Every structure is written in C-alpha cells, then in structure tokens.
C-alpha cells in the first residue's frame with residue numbers, strides 16, 4: 001500500500017518528474033479548466049464499448065497539507081523543500097535537491113515548530129479540508145449530482161497519490177480536480193497537477209479516465225461575493241467602519257516565479273482584489289485598500305510589498321484601523337492563525353494601529369461551498385483523458401543562455417546555502 005512506507009522517503013517512493021501545464025480553456029463563469037476537447041455531460045449513464053455502465057463521479061480536492069504533530073514538522077518541510085516547484089534548480093543540479101531539502105528542513109524546523117506549537121501543536125488543514133470535502137459532497141447531492149469527494153495533499157497525509165489510488169479502487173468514471181487555491185501558482189496548483197499527471201501517465205486505466213481540472217477560480221462570482229460578505233461583516237465590528245483600511249495579505253512567491261517562469265499568480269491576485277473591491281463598491285463600501293505579500297522564506301527576492309513592512313509604514317502614517325484579509329487560501333492555517341493573528345497584530349499595535357481585525361478564512365461558508373459545487377458541475381462536461389505537455393523547466397533548459405545562467409547561479413546558490421551562515425539564517429527565520 002502506498003501510504004505504508006517511511007514518511008521521510010515519500011518523494012523517493014513516488015519518484016519525481018518534470019512539471020506539465022495542460023491545455024487551458026475558460027468557462028463562462030470565469031474559471032479555467034485544463035482538458036482536451038469538449039463533450040457534454042447529460043446524466044449518469046455512459047456508453048462503454050459493448051455495454052452501458054453507470055457514471056461514477058469523483059471530485060479530487062487538492063491542497064497543501066500540514067503537519068499534524070510537532071514531530072511531523074521536519075519531514076513535512078522536507079517534502080515541501082524537495083518539491084522541484086518550490087526550489088527550482090537547473091537540471092544539472094538536481095542531484096543536490098534531496099540533501100538541500102534535508103538541510104533546509106532541518107534548519108527551518110525549529111522556527112516552524114514554534115509556529116505550530118503556538119496554534120495548538122499542529123496544522124488544522126486536514127480537518128478543515130475534510131469538512132470542506134464533506135460539505136461539498138452534500139452540496140452536490142442537493143443538486144442531484146451524487147459524487148465521491150477525495151482529499152489529496154501535496155506535502156502530508158493523505159497524499160495526492162493515495163487519493164488517486166482510492167479513486168481507481170472506487171472505479172470512478174469521471175473526475176473533476178479542484179485545487180483549493182483560488183489563484184494559480186506554479187508553486188501550489190502547478191505542483192499538485194504535476195504530481196497528478198505523473199501518476200496518471202504511468203497508469204493505463206487512469207490515463208483513459210475523463211478528467212477536468214479547474215486551474216483557478218478566483219473570478220467566480222460566488223467566491224467574490226462570499227469574500228465580500230465576510231469583509232462587510234467584519235467591517236461592521238469596527239467603531240467607524242468607513243475609516244478602516246482593508247489590508248489584503250497574500251502568501252508570497254519568489255519574484256523569479258513571476259518574472260522568469262511566467263507564474264500568473266501576481267496578475268491573478270491583483271485581478272481577484274479588483275473584483276472584490278468592485279463588489280464592495282457596488283454594496284456602498286468605499287474603504288481604502290492595499291495588497292501586500294507575507295510568509296517569505298530564504299535568501300531570494302519575494303513579491304513586494306511585504307506585509308510586515310506595509311503594516312509598519314501604515315502605522316507610522318497614522319492609519320488607526322486595519323482589517324487583515326487573508327486572500328490566497330480558503331482555510332485557516334498557520335499563516336492566518338499564527339503569522340497574521342499573532343505576529344502581524346502585535347506589529348500593528350506596536351506601529352500605532354489601534355483597531356485591528358481579521359476576516360476569517362472561508363472554510364465551510366455555505367455560499368462558498370455551494371459555488372464550489374456549481375464549479376464542479378460546470379467542469380464535468382469538459383472532462384477528457386489527461387495528456388502531458390512539455391514542462392516549463394524543459395522549455396527553459398532548451399535555451400542555452402538561460403541554461404548557462406541557471407547553472408552559474410545554481411552553483412553559487414548551492415555553495416552559499418551550504419557554507420554561508422547568513423543564508424542558513426535566512427532559512428531559519430523568515431527574513432535575511
């Protein structure tokens with residue numbers, strides 16, 4: 001059984017291969033699907049070669065996963081830093097991936113453990129994602145679409161590979177893949193899809209299974225409205241709601257993802273915030289707002305402005321009331337419960353901000369789950385067998401100049417990471 005092997009070795013167990021970006025098309029409601037061709041979904045029966053079989057719909061929710069105990073923290077971090085979509089190395093340097101992941105995870109673990117200890121000793125992500133899966137199943141049933149809903153995590157249990165094996169055992173005949181990240185990033189949805197494609201490519205049965213992948217869904221009206229509801233509700237808890245600065249805080253990614261690898265994350269994030277602010281304006285909410293990026297790790301440039309620096313500057317400028325809105329993730333997790341609720345709140349109060357609030361994550365908000373169910377139903381007709389395409393890293397490496405630059409900087413990076421105390425500190429703490 002896949003999940004019975006040693007936890008630390010899971011990447012070796014499942015193997016690694018290149019990143020793939022399947023074909024994309026957009027639905028009328030705004031989400032992007034990846035699939036080939038178009039077919040119509042008109043009921044529960046499908047024609048097989050000689051007989052009619054019953055359609056069995058599956059929905060696979062993809063998420064990051066989180067350590068459930070403090071002992072899980074280092075192996076969880078190992079899985080995260082061994083992901084080629086998290087630490088992007090030129091092909092020639094792949095051999096240092098695992099030792100590097102081991103080194104970084106060991107250096108980072110004490111800081112991460114402090115964070116997880118402060119929120120009760122582990123990540124709430126598995127519990128919340130299971131609850132979302134259950135709520136989605138109910139919402140689909142209410143719309144006359146009986147479906148099995150599976151949870152597949154990228155870096156901890158239940159791993160995506162385990163969920164896929166269960167989907168196979170359950171003889172699912174049509175699958176919708178729904179990453180629980182509203183905006184697409186190479187480091188999140190991209191990484192999870194790569195795992196999925198690697199497993200599907202190697203399996204004759206799975207490679208024929210009709211699949212539809214919802215790559216991003218931040219533009220969906222249901223999502224925008226659900227976020228706006230939460231913001232309006234939280235604004236009302238302030239003494240002077242109109243004076244509150246709405247502070248969107250997104251998880252950052254290294255600048256190189258956007259500028260070199262073409263990650264659409266920053267553009268999608270900005271569009272997402274624009275849509276939410278438009279919705280708020282339509283409801284008469286005309287507050288000022290700002291977007292900043294949190295949770296940077298390691299010695300590289302991340303998307304700016306940085307959340308901590310903006311909070312400090314706003315306090316200095318005399319902003320008195322701030323409402324933090326976590327925007328890149330739909331469940332409570334360490335970065336809402338510890339980083340925002342504890343670290344940034346303390347920083348804000350020290351910087352002169354007097355009134356602090358935070359919008360809760362969507363979790364199982366019913367309008368949100370109903371909208372996810374609608375997204376699944378809209379995606380069903382476009383399910384087709386998965387195909388693999390060329391990875392972005394392969395494309396990059398075919399360009400000799402890019403390849404040489406990557407090799408040059410890759411070797412410097414590896415050297416610095418291994419031998420510079422300053423770089424070691426950068427992974428131990430959030431900042432350099």
Ligand SMILES: C=CC1=C(C)c2cc3[nH]c(cc4nc(cc5[nH]c(cc1n2)c(C)c5CCC(=O)O)C(CCC(=O)O)=C4C)c(C)c3C=C
Pocket residue numbers: 064065066067077080085086087108111112123124125181185187188251252253254295297328329332333334335
């Ligand atoms: C859209 C969301 C996320 C993006 C983009 C993302 C990129 C990214 N993350 C790291 C490093 C770490 N992430 C960690 C935890 C973590 N990350 C996300 C989401 C995104 N990450 C979530 C929801 C969580 C929390 C899971 C939980 O247990 O609750 C961690 C571990 C915690 C810590 O030590 O701070 C690390 C490390 C990188 C390097 C990256 C992009 C390259």
Ligand SMILES: [Fe+2]
Pocket residue numbers: 251295
């Ligand atoms: Fe992260």
